[in-house]
Amino acid sequence: MSVVTSEGPEEFRVGMLWRDTRYRSYTFQIIALIAVMLIGSFLVTNIVSNLRDAGKDFNFSFLWEPASYDINQKLIEYTSRAPHWKAALVGILNTLLVAVLGCVTATVIGVFAGVLRLSKNWLISKIMSAYVEVARNVPVLLQILLVNSVFIGLLPKPKLSDPMLGGALVATNRGFYIPSVTTEAGSWLVFLVFCISVVGVFVLRRYAKRQQEQTGKRLPVGMLSLGILIVPALLAFFAAGMPLGLEYPELKGFNYKGGIHMRISLVALWLALSIYTGAFIAENVRAGIQAISKGQSEAAHALGLRSARTMRLIVLPQALRIIIPPMISNFLNLTKNSSLAIAVGYMDVTGTLGGITLNQTGRAMECVLLLMAFYLVTSLSISAAMNKYNHMVRIRGR
Amino acid sequence: MQGDKTNVAFVAQNEKPALPAPVTTTGPMGWVMANLFSSPLNVLLTLIAGFMLVYSLPDLYQWAIAKAVWSASSYDECRSLSPDGACWAVVSERAGQFTYGFYPEHLRWRPNLAFLLLLVAIAPVLYKLPYRSALLAFTAIYPLIAYLLIWGGLFGFEFVPSDKMGGFLLTMIIGCTGISFSLPIGVMLALGRNSNMIFIKTICVGFIEFIRGVPLITLLFVASTLLNYFLPKGWDFDLILRVLIMVTLFASAYMAEVIRGGLAALPRGQYEAADALGLNYFQSMRLIILPQALKISIPGIVNTFIGLFKDTTLVSIIGLFDPLGIIQPILADPNWNGLVVELYVFVAAFFFIFCFAMSRYSMYLEGKLSTGDHR
CATH class of the missing domain: 1.10.3720.10 (MetI-like)
Structure with missing residues (x-):
């Protein structure tokens, strides 16, 4: 039977920096860090000196100058004088x-x-x-x-x-x-009613689910929610004097x-x-x-x-x-x-x-x-x- | 009672031959019933699809083949020969530009030779061939040979500047370089992202997410307008080289994600078994993990290759003359002014053939490498 003697805490040697897995990851990361910093500073100094040589600077104030070009397809108001x-x-x-x-x-x-x-x-x-x-x-x-x-x-x-x-x-x-949809005064009422109906549908679904869990009966959720969505909105539409139209x-x-x-x-x-x-x-x-x-x-x-x-x-x-x-x-x-x-x-x-x-x-x-x-x-x-x-x-x- | 059996008329003496199967279940008729008219919905679908085919295919055939003009010298001549057929004459007349761009005509044997050698270089990678190691050594030095052949400038080869390159030659240059460099870079990025060294992992994640978050076209803008700012004065990179770098980086980020998927799909036991065998990190990756992870990710890798190959068309936006970009000078020629669809269809057919072949090869490779651990 051989006796294994433990050698006590190992002394640190330089070679362990890349041979010992405990230290190797630090070595690698430090090398990577230095490399990244070198590359980064290389790029940044280049940018700075190149911009200086070209007589340019780096700022975003041009965003507030007038664009002076036209855009033919737009969703919001825009003219060529806009910034x-x-x-x-x-x-x-x-x-x-x-x-x-x-x-x-x-x-x-x-x-x-x-x-x-x-x-x-x-x-x-x-x-x-x-x-x-x-x-x-x-x-x-x-x-x-x-x-x-x-x-x-x-x-x-x-x-x-x-x-x-x-x-x-x-x-x-x-x-x-x-x-396109044209809106006149009163159309907000239709939108409002429609939004409330959407909320109503969610409430109905939750109620129907609870009902099913308690009693096992299923409500006709599909038909009911369709009705909730359409009927009040239609009523509001006519009540407000048909404010929505198609052009x-x-x-x-x-x-x-x-x-x-x-x-x-x-x-x-x-x-x-x-x-x-x-x-x-x-x-x-x-x-x-x-x-x-x-x-x-x-x-x-x-x-x-x-x-x-x-x-x-x-x-x-x-x-x-x-x-x-x-x-x-x-x-x-x-x-x-x-x-x-x-x-x-x-x-x-x-x-x-x-x-x-x-x-x-x-x-x-x-x-x-x-x-x-x-x-x-x-x-x-x-x-x-x-x-x-x-x-x-x-x-x-x- | 001693009756003669032969007199009993209703007892069969021999086995009766089987009746033929009902006509609607076998043969062409059966196939049609099973595959086209098996249910009312299928009848409807078949009728709709059949109607659409009957409606569109003959017209398409008339336009593309029957009434097409194959040789003419101008668009007007095409139209006078056949007013409503395709004018493929432009493709045959401009075949040189489509293939080589503006590469000098007397030097075109060089890209041709480079392409033939490319086939030789690819063959040992794609298939198991005899003398594999010798062929693979050739594959390793092929990029140098290709550079020498295509650009020249050494050993008495006349130098050809990059702006002369175009057409399918350019597509092949960008596609092949991107494909061959993005895989190793992608593997390194994927391993870095899976590493437990926090700094390296952060760099890899940042790089991958950044590249995947922006469209390729913005990276190409960087290549065409900005890259000069990042480099010292006098380092004037050629535009094609800048584009190559960007396309390769772009594809390698996607590749890294594909390979990461493969790495994640490996059972943990594989990693632990490799450690238990006493293999160090690089040995276990090279011998145990990567061969399996790469095999799992073949479909994704090939999809990335196909995507890269298709994305080479984007260089036409920054003014390179790839097959799509070369269409502009053709349209500017008064002889061919006005004809567009034929040119696009032709280029589309080229890309379709290449990409489809690549996807079929990946299916073949999956079948060949499958070790039978799936049902």
């Missing part, structure tokens, strides 16, 4: 507009295509596979440009155009026109007047982004549904649930847990891809702040910094919300 920050704000709103529109349609397209791709119908599933493969494998910039040029090439001049859907949609080579686009001279004018660039961008992102969402939806094992729906049937309820109560909640996180990151991608608007001349934030403002003022550093900050804040806040959601729906492990 640059307002141009940037118009751009931000345009980015958000196309992002929200795109996310909604991409979801609709994606869910349809994803579900239909799983259909037992050979023809349908093949068509959907073809759509998904083509849309995913062609660059989105190319799709935007293609849709844009097809619209410009195929749509008629305003004079020759043919209003569709009873005058509600006009497609011309100058853009699309849809009716239809009308042909006046060479162009349409009235209604909402959506430029070709906006519609092309919206459509192309939806088609592209829709294909990715379709794949997520398909993967999510396929990931739920057959045993789950069989168990639900065995419990006596009908297939609609099986879908709603058993399969969907589990599939959504898989589908939603990649779907959100697809929404983020769509928002970032909307910066390609610059290729078709839609004035989003990249087109105003990162395009014309940058070129007019020559303040590349400040503009690109602000632009990046906007996208960073948007995507980091969305991914923070997503992490919270993931945390909420995670499977509680042992």
Whole structure:
């Protein structure tokens, strides 16, 4: 039998800095820290000396100077005499507009295509596979440009155009026109009543759930909430003397007047982004549904649930847990891809702040910094919300 | 009673041959019933889809093939030959520009040779071939050879400046460089993000989240307008090189997240087993963890490659002449002014073929590497 003698506390030697795992991580980190500081100071001194040599400084006062350029698609009041920050704000709103529109349609397209791709119908599933493969494998910039040029090439001049859907949609080579909502005095009443109805629906749902837990009886929640949403709002609408109306686009001279004018660039961008992102969402939806094992729906049937309820109560909640996180990151991608608007001349934030403002003022550093900050804040806040959601729906492990 | 069995008419003497299956369950008819008309909903879907196909495909065929013009010298000539067919003549007339950009014509054998050698360099990576190590050594020195061939400037090769490069040549340069550098950088970033050294982890997380939070186009703006501010006077980087750096960094952040997913999917026991064997960090990563993690993340890695390849089109926005950017000078030519859709469709077809092939290869690779631990 050998006797192991402990040697007592080991003395520190220089070699242990990279041989001993206890110290090695500190060595590495200190080296990394020094490297980062060196690189950082290198870059900063370069920036400072380069800006000085170019006779420039770093400040954001240009944001308050007049922009002196016009933006053709805007959601808020803007004239060319407005300051640059307002141009940037118009751009931000345009980015958000196309992002929200795109996310909604991409979801609709994606869910349809994803579900239909799983259909037992050979023809349908093949068509959907073809759509998904083509849309995913062609660059989105190319799709935007293609849709844009097809619209410009195929749509008629305003004079020759043919209003569709009873005058509600006009497609011309100058853009699309849809009716706008006109509000008169008293319309606030309708909005107020509608908001109260929305709250009422939530109360009803909670009440119905409690009722079911206590008595086992289910109220007809769907019909009731539809009634709550519609009837009071309609009554208020008539009581206030019909303050809300639709203004239809009308042909006046060479162009349409009235209604909402959506430029070709906006519609092309919206459509192309939806088609592209829709294909990715379709794949997520398909993967999510396929990931739920057959045993789950069989168990639900065995419990006596009908297939609609099986879908709603058993399969969907589990599939959504898989589908939603990649779907959100697809929404983020769509928002970032909307910066390609610059290729078709839609004035989003990249087109105003990162395009014309940058070129007019020559303040590349400040503009690109602000632009990046906007996208960073948007995507980091969305991914923070997503992490919270993931945390909420995670499977509680042992 | 002694009856002759043969006289009993209702007893079968031999086994009766089986009746043929009902005509609606076998053969083409059965296939159609099962796959197209199995339920009222399916009948409806089939009819709608069939109607849409019948409505659109013949027109598409007429436009793209039957009435198309394959050779002409101008847009007007195309239109006079066939007023409502596609004008593919522009593609054949400008094939040189689409492939090489403005690369000097007498030197085009050099990119051609570089492309052939690229195939040789890729082959041992993609497939198991004999003499693998020799071929892999060639792969390792290939970037130098390609640089020498494409840019020249040494050993008597005439120098070709970057602004002459364009077309699919540029796509291949950016795509291949990005793909081959983003994977190792991505692996390092992913390992850094998983490391328990807090400072290194912070740097990696910050880098990854920053890159993933901004659109590529803003990074390209940085490359085209800002990068000169960050460098000392006189360090004049070539625009293509700046773009290459940005595209590579962009793809490697996405790659890092994909690989992190693979690392997280490995059971904890693999890490512990590697430690128990007495392997140090680098050995355990190289021999145990990364081979498995990378295998799991193949689909994601290839998706990132495909994304990168598609994203190369964005360089047309900052004025490089990739296949999308080269369309502008073609449109500016009075001969071809007015024709756009054909050009876009052609470039789209190119990208589709490449990206689709990559995704199919990833499926093949998944099948080949699967070790049978999945049902």
